[in-house]
Amino acid sequence: MLLANHSSLILECGTDEAGRGCLAGPVTAAAVILPENFSNTVLNDSKQLSEKKRMLLKPIIEEQALSFGVAHVFEEEIDEINILNASILAMHHSIDKLSKTPEFIIVDGNRFKLYKNIPHETIIKGDGKYLSIAAASVLAKTHRDLYMDKIHQEFPMYNWKQNKGYPTKEHRAAIKKYGITKYHRKSFRLLPDQFKLDL
Secondary structure (H helix, E strand, O other), X not given: OOOEOOOOXXXXXXXXXXXXXXXXXXXXXXXXXXXOOOOOOOOOOHHXXXXXXXXXXXXXXXXXXXXXXXXXXXXXXXXXXXXXHHHHHHHHXXXXXXXXXXXXXXXXXXXXXXXXXXXXXXXXXXXXXXHHHHHHHHHHHHHHHHHHHHHHOOOHHHOHHHHOOOOOHHHHHHHHHHOOOOOEOOOOOOOOOOOOOOO
């Protein structure tokens, strides 16, 4: 499916997040303003792309975007304000980092909070429909993956290089065996109910 530009009449940014369902690490968001004539036949929702394709797209998006911003919201804040609020906050922070102020914001998903009185639209599965949201999804995912690769060096037993903090069987088995780290989200159900974890 070929993705479209949402609107070429106004300066519009797309925003998306990655890592919402993870047990460890930040939730990461990106905001991207693409030029009106931007097109790319590979670009799609980051979940539909291989890691190799995402990493190839990352520099293309960063070079060709009129502006982009990426922001992490870390575990402590996720535990404090909950993952939905943290995801929206990460998106707001990523928009803060844009060098141009957008006139309109399109958001992947169905939840967002007003940002500086700029009109916005939430679009379910927007990352598979519009180029700027797809670009934001790729930047959010690649920047977060690189961060998880970095903290993997500190705690290799959880294999974050592979699972990126998602609740895989292997990740949960490592939590059961080694306990939790400073990077784990304590407000999340880190283990299924049959395993009790002393926090």
